[in-house]
Amino acid sequence: MSDEIEKLKMHSPDLTAQNVDKIAALFPGCVTESRGPDGALRRAVDFDLLRQELSDSIVEGPQERYHLDWPGKRQALITANAPIAKTLRPVQAESVDFDTTRNLFIEGDNLEALKLLQSSFLGDVKVVYIDPPYNTGKDFIYNDKFSESRSDYLERTNQIDNDGNRLVANTQANGRFHSDWLSMMYARLKIAANLLDDDGVLFASCDDWEAANLKRLLDEVFGESNYVDTIALEISTTSGPKTVNAQQGTIVKNVEFVHIFRKSPEFDKVQHLPLYDSVASYDTHYSMWLHEDGSLGSLGEELLKDESVAKDIERFDLKNRGSFSINNLDKLLAVSEAASDFISKNLDRIASIDRPPVSAQDQDCEPGRWKEFAVDHRTYILTKLSNGKLKSLLPLRLNYRTSDDYRPKFGRTVIRGDIWKGFYQDMGNVAREGGIAFSNGKKPVRLIQQLIKWANNSRNGIVVDFFAGSGTTAEAVMKQNAEDGLNRKFFLIQLDERPSETNESSPSDFENIAQLSRERIRNAAQMIDVESSHVGWNKDVGFRTFKIDSSNMADVYYTPDATTQADLLTRVDNIKPDRTPEDLLFQVLLDWGVDLTLPITRETVEGKTVFTVAGTALIACFDNGVDEALVKTLAARHPLRVVFKDTGFKDDATKINVKQIFKALSPDTEVKAI
Ligand SMILES: C[S@@+](CC[C@H](N)C(=O)[O-])C[C@H]1O[C@@H](n2cnc3c(N)ncnc32)[C@H](O)[C@@H]1O
Incomplete structure (x- = not known):
């Protein structure tokens, strides 16, 4: 065994490689292996053989089959699976109860955020609620062209186009109007589905415009057998300006939809709670x-x-x-x-x-x-x-x-089916909810709260909303916890997009929607009557804010072969100069797949700053001048994992001895460096 400390990868997982591994486990004969010019092992799937494995007759050429297809679908899959050299940088000033909260707020593109969360929360999420742009022709959708592709992610980290744009208008004049939206959704849903636990469930809001496409897309991602139902939500009545159209014979729109998909039949083993x-x-x-x-x-x-x-x-x-x-x-x-x-x-x-x-x-x-x-x-x-x-x-x-009505009353009730009536009453008040104005499809708190309540699978699990908007899902989670005493956590993801109210006649108070969303969570927390809440609730109304940024590691980290002899002699630092030890800590947690919401303490040991995550989950020291005395002190604490800076040791002798010290004092500790 080499004494060299293994280096962390410091990029999100390569999902393509993981998928190939899964196929290799099932059909070893369908995966070929070869060594690339750099000596690294590469595996590739022999698709003809795989197709043949899955068929009991001779497979010749592509067959006609029932499936949803659109131009760009394959690229969307590649985009979804490509690793990214990015990280989540903690922002304490824009967090509430940073050290103790188990809730997360991520500012940035949700595809990147979902990729970054893969290792730490794979299979841990109980509920995903999403309310994506409805693709009405007025929406802006994230231009995934600027997310790193598989081959060039190392060079192109953190780039945007020349005008600084990451969002592109998706108007109906665009020949790929539906395709672009489908590609955007496909990549995100594929990754979100991985995050769900076996008894997890996804709720997706939509209107009639993309309802059919979204249903087919979800059929593909989750499997048709995991379709649960589609709720028709009565969001308006035929009144006001709609009456004129209705009188002229138009069938006016009074409903929106929520598609429900379970991750697997395990979801049905949970006793769901009827709504009345x-x-x-x-x-x-x-x-x-x-x-x-x-x-x-x-x-x-x-x-x-x-x-x-x-x-x-x-x-x-x-x-x-x-x-x-x-x-x-x-x-x-x-x-x-x-x-x-x-x-x-x-x-x-x-x-x-x-x-x-x-x-x-x-x-x-x-x-x-x-x-x-x-x-x-x-x-x-x-x-x-x-x-x-x-x-x-x-x-x-x-x-x-x-009842579970807008204004609950005691009396005779009927169990609600998939027609959720009366939500127009909530819509009438939705602008005031959370004490924040948001004109981009704000949803009623009651809707999301009741979806979570019905699913009843989240106990103390995670509820994710990766199109967070004004943060309604966070309020819904806090309110439901206050009511039933469970301790669900919310993870929200929201782009730093400008609020659409930002125009001269009605300027927004906020630079971006993520900021607005955080303000709403703070407001909502204050409005919850904590005193009369359920005694079981831990009253966690805080959130840890992170912003997506390029990796903390300099290019040299990813391309060690390009490091020159001169670099080695000067012990070139592989960490970008503007990054803090906290930044490094969270990238290490992501890389190692450790829960980002665990409590963290910072202390001085042997004159160096040491971070401890949840007691023994991980200990990190990113200071320079780490000596054997410190290494021995940390080993005596028997952490599950320990990490140092590769260039942070006092001298080469210390660096060489680190693994031996841990082997002797704490043999179960995984030792790594960045
Ligand atoms: C319809 S709104 C959600 C409204 C939300 N349900 C509420 O009640 O306030 C959709 C949100 O998704 C955000 N969004 C769109 N594309 C995104 C992306 N790629 N990453 C993160 N957020 C995105 C938009 O900025 C917008 O705030």
């Missing part, structure tokens, strides 16, 4: 009355027995041949407070007839009477009809609860 909408009408199936003595009666009779209710039945002429039919109950409830009170007070007495549980098959009951039957930690109410059939009785209380 309130309904004013009475469900007339609830017509039975459970008398305390075990006999059964009818609700109609009981209503007449109550003096105040009976008076109202008489007054509004709702009696029929001396009795009261509960088919008239809606009419009665509309006018009689006494009747509403009576129903609310007797939710346990009023019941509907349902099928009995299978486990009750052998139970006997007297017709006209009810009895309780406890099984599997549940209590059923059983009765027998006059025809001898066993039934169970469901008390009305089971369908009375606080």
Whole structure:
């Protein structure tokens, strides 16, 4: 074993190489290996052989098949898989509770951010919510031409075009209007899907313009079998200016959509939480009355027995041949407070007839009477009809609860399906939410909060929004945590794009949307009633801000072969001069795949600055003049990983001894240098 300390790669993972490795594991014969001029091992897939492996008949030439295709699709895949020599630089001044928070805010292009997060959070994310540009013809989309391609990423790090543009207008006049949008989305979705845990789920907002394309694209990324549903969201009513168009026969647009895809069938093993909408009408199936003595009666009779209710039945002429039919109950409830009170007070007495549980098959009951039957930690109410059939009785209380409406109310509810009505009410207030104006498709907090609530898979997991806009997802996560006491984390990614309000008539207070988004998270945190929040919530309303930048490492780091003898003699520093030790620390965490949200402490040991990540997860020292005394002190702490600067050792002897010292004092520690 060499005593040379292994160097970290300091670039995001090469996903193409990882994919080739996966294929090699399954079909070793389909992957060929050769050595390049630099001596490095290169693997390539023999596609003809692979195709043949996957077919039980002779494969000849390309076949017609059902799939979504567009010009630029292959390039998008290459772009998605190419590694980038970039990093996330921490910005303490634009963070809240930097040292302790587990939430992240990344400013920059989401493709690059998603690539950088790959190693640290692969398979860790429970929910992705995205609200991408709808490609309406007015959108700007990120020009991925300027993201590094596989071959030239080392030379072209951090470049933008001559005018400094990274965003290009995608107008309908562009012949590749849909294709460019699809390419932009494809690359990002491919990587986002990798981040999801097996029981993870993705929600993607869209309108009718790209809904069909987005559905097909997601089918391809997740597999058609992982399509869960598409929610139709009622975001407006036919009112105001829309009425004129509607009167002229136009079908006006009142809905948007949310496509839902799960990562795998594991998502279905989670108990999802139904959402409830309130309904004013009475469900007339609830017509039975459970008398305390075990006999059964009818609700109609009981209503007449109550003096105040009976008076109202008489007054509004709702009696029929001396009795009261509960088919008239809606009419009665509309006018009689006494009747509403009576129903609310007797939710346990009023019941509907349902099928009995299978486990009750052998139970006997007297017709006209009810009895309780406890099984599997549940209590059923059983009765027998006059025809001898066993039934169970469901008390009305089971369908009375606080609804998930815009204004929640206690009352009769129905379980919401894939039509999410009434969100136009939220839209009416959305501009005020989070105390920040944002005109680029701000979504209601309730929408994202309820999606997270329904999924119910995120426990203390990560919720990612990589088209963060005004930061609604962060507010939704904090509010849901405050309500149910879970400790989900939010990771938001937002480009430093100028807000569209920035014009002379309505200038924005913010230079860019990322800034605006952070301000909204701060506002939202203040508006949450922390005092009356769930006791289980850790009350984390902070966030660590990072900005995407070129690698901290100078070109010489990536091209050691080009280093001259003279460079070696002067021990040329391979770190860019403007980079701080904190910058280096986070690039090392990314490279090593360590969680970026772990707590970090900084201390002085043997006169040098030492960073400790989550106790023993990683120890780093990027100072010059590291001597054996320091190395021994750090080894005695038995960290899982330790990293130094390659040029940071006091002398060559120390550098040579580092691995030996750790081998002797802390053999399980991984030792690396940058
Ligand atoms: C429709 S808005 C999202 C609105 C958000 N749901 C809300 O409630 O405020 C889409 C956002 O994605 C951002 N965006 C577009 N392309 C991006 C990219 N390549 N990387 C990061 N953000 C991007 C835009 O700047 C915009 O703020």
